[in-house]
Amino acid sequence: LPLDGTGVIGGDDHCDYVVAAFKALPNSVVPDIECTQTVIDTDRGFEYTLAFIGNPGILKEIEVIEHLDGARSTILDSTDNHPFDDGQITIGLYTKVNGESDDYFPTRCEGITVKVLADSADGDDSWNADVRPGSIGYLTGPDADLTAAEAKILKRCLSDSDWDSDNNVEVANWDKGFVVEADGAGPTTYNMIGAFPHGIKVVPKETTTGYSKFSYGQYYLVWYDETATAGKEFRVANLHDGNNLRSEAVESYVYTTTGIVQQLGYGNEADQEIADNASAGASSTRIVGYFDKFSNKIYTNYDTSCENNPSSGARNHKCVEKGDLLFVADGCWGVGDLGAGTTTPFFGGPTASCTDSTDVEYGSGNVLYNVTRVYTLPLAADSATDITATIDVVADTDGHLYANTYVIELDRHIGWDGSALGDAANNGLSPVDDTQWADNSGLVNIFHFTPPPHEEAKTLNYVNECSSRGMCNREEGICACFAGYTGAACELQDALWGMHYAATKAIGGSTSA
DSSP states (O other), X not given: OOOOTTSEETTEEHHHHHHHHHHTSGGGSSOOOEEEEEESSTTTOXXXXXXXXXXXXXXXOXXXXXXXXXXXXXXXXXXXXXXXXXXXXXXXXXXXXOOOSEESOOEEOTTOOBEEEESBOTTTOOBOTTOBTTBSXXXXXXXXXXXXXXXXXXXXXXXXXXXXXXXOBTTTTBOOOEEEEEETTTTEEEEEEOSSOEEEEEEEOTTSTTOOTTOOOEEEEEEEOTTSOTTOOEEESOOSSOOOSTTTSOOEEEEEOSSEEEEOEEEOOTTSSOOOOTTSSOOOEEOEEXXXXXXXXXXXXXXXXXXXXXXXXXXXXXXXXXXXXXXXOOOOOOOOOTTTTTSSOOTTOSSOSSSSXXXXXXXTTOSOEEEEEEEEOOOOTTBOSOTTOOEETTTOTTOOOBOOSEEEEESSOOOSOBOOEEOTXXXXXXXXXXXXXXXXXXXXXXXXXXXXXXXXXXXEEOOOGGGGSEEEETTTTEEEEOTTEESTTSOEEOHHHHHHHHHHHHHHHHHHO
């Protein structure tokens, strides 16, 4: 199949060929699909977005297979017939929105709609005063700030965030989801995203421009900062666009969960969670990671596996194992507390790593990733055996070692670049010029999601795999139906088989009599 640099072949968009190829697959495994394409300059390539609108539920991520015929590449550069691996052709693939069989966010917050705004200035997109790592946007009303009554409704809908009602506050009986950090000689205190923020899904209102029944929801991590500018107290940790005016943003419904979002941490805190540090005594260590764009492997600063998690002392607040669900979002996480220097710095520091709201990886955090493996790699020549060891980042720019042995592997590829490194744990602060840093660990904070228990009826099971009448062959994407059922999703009952079974049973009964 030829690929023209303009994205047009014989007068048709290449999307037309992509759609036809998918719909031609056997057993109607792809009953309907939408394709949009963007040309990345002329003769530079394309970006495709595929929406499988006829396939409800979880789908296996698409694979691009280079070799379908032995060692001969089936993807070639037409200008010089070079194979795929010569660097002339690159392909990146990721899941933008994951299909779901279970909706963990089924409850709509009745009585309010919201818009999500970046907390930046209109015009130059520079950050406003309340922006910090994990606090780069906010929820507001569709036409004005949320009223006191609307804010109370939202608080009640958010409710408890940690399955511990004893620490809930106010008449709304809810958790605010923040922790206090402090640094400097003062010290100066900051409200930061805490151990248990709220997870929400916002869904466009039916009357919004461009709405269709296939308009998907967007996940946000939300917490409450009572010290923020009035009207901006409901903070969000991630953004899906850079809209900073109400006139630009989409009016949406809010859907909540009774599941638990927990920020991963490591240490010997009594409650095994990120702790309050208002007195600048000790800041809790977060689990942070780094990864390449289009990769499904996160390299973490500590071993997060449940298998190797100690039973006492310093350990994971929440260990990770196969089948767990994770949010991985760009919250402009801090590189370290340079401003505090050696005076009681806190983890990551108060400064967002994104230069402004255009520097954010939009759309991050919109996939609940399923963990497929948690493992440890052998030490390599560039592995940091001690993540607290420092280098002079000015004098020795090539002396980097990396925290590259602890790996969380996901079921989906991540569509944004999380490869930046830093010293969020402030292991090597120099009292003179802040040049001595342990720049070997990632910056991206990781959040674990525990779904609500099924017995609480707080999960909406709206798609059953193979209609609960067969087993899914995930390698081939085909259902193996139980006896008596047929169809691509085992959605049809075989009436003839049922009649045959009934007749056989009747005959057997007569014979036994």
